[in-house]
Amino acid sequence: MSTEGHNSRDPRSNGLFGIYVHWPFCAAKCPYCDFNSHVHRGPFDEVAYVEAYAQELAWFARQTPGRTVQSIFFGGGTPSLMQPRSVETIINEIGKHWTIDPRAEITLEANPTSVEADRFRGYRAAGVNRVSLGVQSLREKPLAELGRRHTVDEAVAAVRLAQSIFDRTSFDLIYARPHQTLEDWQDELTEALWLAQGHLSLYQLTIEMGTRYYDMFNAGKLQMPNEDLSADFYELTQELANSAGLPAYEISNHARPGQESRHNLIYWRYGEYVGVGPGAHGRLLINNQRHATATEKMPFDWQKRVASRGHGMVTDDVLTWEEEGDELLVMGLRLREGIDPRRFSMLSGRAISEKQIDELKAIGFVETLPNGFIRVTDKGWPVLDAVVADLAA
Numbered sequence: 398m399s400t401e402g403h404n405s406r407d408p409r410s411n412g413l414f415g416i417y418v419h420w421p422f423c424a425a426k427c428p429y430c431d432f433n434s435h436v437h438r439g440p441f442d443e444v445a446y447v448e449a450y451a452q453e454l455a456w457f458a459r460q461t462p463g464r465t466v467q468s469i470f471f472g473g474g475t476p477s478l479m480q481p482r483s484v485e486t487i488i489n490e491i492g493k494h495w496t497i498d499p500r501a502e503i504t505l506e507a508n509p510t511s512v513e514a515d516r517f518r519g520y521r522a523a524g525v526n527r528v529s530l531g532v533q534s535l536r537e538k539p540l541a542e543l544g545r546r547h548t549v550d551e552a553v554a555a556v557r558l559a560q561s562i563f564d565r566t567s568f569d570l571i572y573a574r575p576h577q578t579l580e581d582w583q584d585e586l587t588e589a590l591w592l593a594q595g596h597l598s599l600y601q602l603t604i605e606m607g608t609r610y611y612d613m614f615n616a617g618k619l620q621m622p623n624e625d626l627s628a629d630f631y632e633l634t635q636e637l638a639n640s641a642g643l644p645a646y647e648i649s650n651h652a653r654p655g656q657e658s659r660h661n662l663i664y665w666r667y668g669e670y671v672g673v674g675p676g677a678h679g680r681l682l683i684n685n686q687r688h689a690t691a692t693e694k695m696p697f698d699w700q701k702r703v704a705s706r707g708h709g710m711v712t713d714d715v716l717t718w719e720e721e722g723d724e725l726l727v728m729g730l731r732l733r734e735g736i737d738p739r740r741f742s743m744l745s746g747r748a749i750s751e752k753q754i755d756e757l758k759a760i761g762f763v764e765t766l767p768n769g770f771i772r773v774t775d776k777g778w779p780v781l782d783a784v785v786a787d788l789a790a
């Protein structure tokens with residue numbers, strides 16, 4: 398990824414700059430999902446809704462002039478419910494305010510139903526060059542239990558179609574599900590690794606507050622794997638993905654070398670990004686300070702806010718140096734490449750405690766690489782949160 402160019406003027410910048418576009422609508426709410434997604438029934442004026450993105454982009458562009466956009470990510474919700482011309486309008490608006498790097502990665506998250514697959518060519522014509530599909534499972538029963546509205550055949554057909562249209566594709570699977578055995582997962586993941594090309598996201602099911610699964614779990618109606626079984630699931634996943642040539646470059650993300658998601662790397666390498674649309678988060682560098690921004694979550698309240706103020710922001714916090722250091726660790730230690738302790742010192746104004754590093758090294762949880770980066774080892778990954786807390790202390 399290019400780190401040269403306009404984006405390196407701010408001393409707190411590492412040259413990375415991307416734009417996240419949140420599309421908040423879904424055809425149905427999946428019982429495990431706590432993303433900012435909403436089912437809207439009734440009339441909807443998509444052209445007017447897209448106009449709000451144009452306005453909000455113009456507002457954020459005034460705060461971040463002169464940047465070169467290395468990545469655009471349409472996430473959701475379900476961006477594959479968008480008309481291709483809406484996607485095109487948003488990309489064009491971005492190009493009016495910033496320079497889009499000719500090699501920019503432009504990703505759209507898609508649900509793998511046949512209706513959405515019909516739009517893939519339109520997205521490609523609009524400028525999208527990478528698609529990430531929410532397959533979730535290659536087995537019918539779990540798909541139904543997860544509340545998905547597609548069959549296995551439909552999902553596989555959508556992946557194959559996407560692979561024939563886009564140079565770069567990825568898909569998501571959720572594992573360590575209720576009733577799933579290690580043998581089941583071994584078979585399912587093996588099939589997924591045959592199907593995958595450059596990139597695969599493998600998430601362990603988490604029970605999130607406010608979801609239907611949360612209520613079911615608390616009522617004793619969801620049998621989740623215990624800690625030992627979860628660790629076995631994780632280990633098996635690493636083994637199979639490694640032997641298929643798709644090692645993890647982040648806790649849940651696997652890629653052939655060079656096929657990593659550049660957009661997500663902007664977050665994990667703690668770069669700069671604008672977040673537009675309802676409930677989108679951003680990190681902006683303004684006058685040598687890092688701003689943490691968040692917009693109104695409710696889709697139509699966000700639209701009204703943008704119409705009256707030019708943006709839908711409800712949070713704009715200037716981070717302290719300490720908070721920046723903490724965020725750098727939380728994001729960067731998820732990566733296989735680890736973090737640069739010199740950048741930590743530069744941002745936070747203090748060094749990571751040598752004593753903490755030595756203690757974690759002694760128990761085999763972290764290591765220092767020849768380039769000076771510190772990373773969490775295979776042994777440390779299952780207890781990543783505790784390792785991060787120790788290093789931040």
Ligand SMILES: C[S@@+](CC[C@H](N)C(=O)[O-])C[C@H]1O[C@@H](n2cnc3c(N)ncnc32)[C@H](O)[C@@H]1O
Nearest residue numbers: 429430432473474475508531569600601602603
């Ligand atoms: C925001 S969703 C968007 C994808 C798209 N709407 C779809 O469902 O296909 C991104 C991904 O997060 C993962 N995800 C969401 N909730 C999860 C949970 N509770 N546990 C594990 N993975 C989850 C799913 O794999 C999903 O594809």
Ligand code: SF4
Nearest residue numbers: 423426427430434474
């Ligand atoms: S998993 Fe995807 S389709 Fe399901 S509710 Fe969440 S964002 Fe919507």
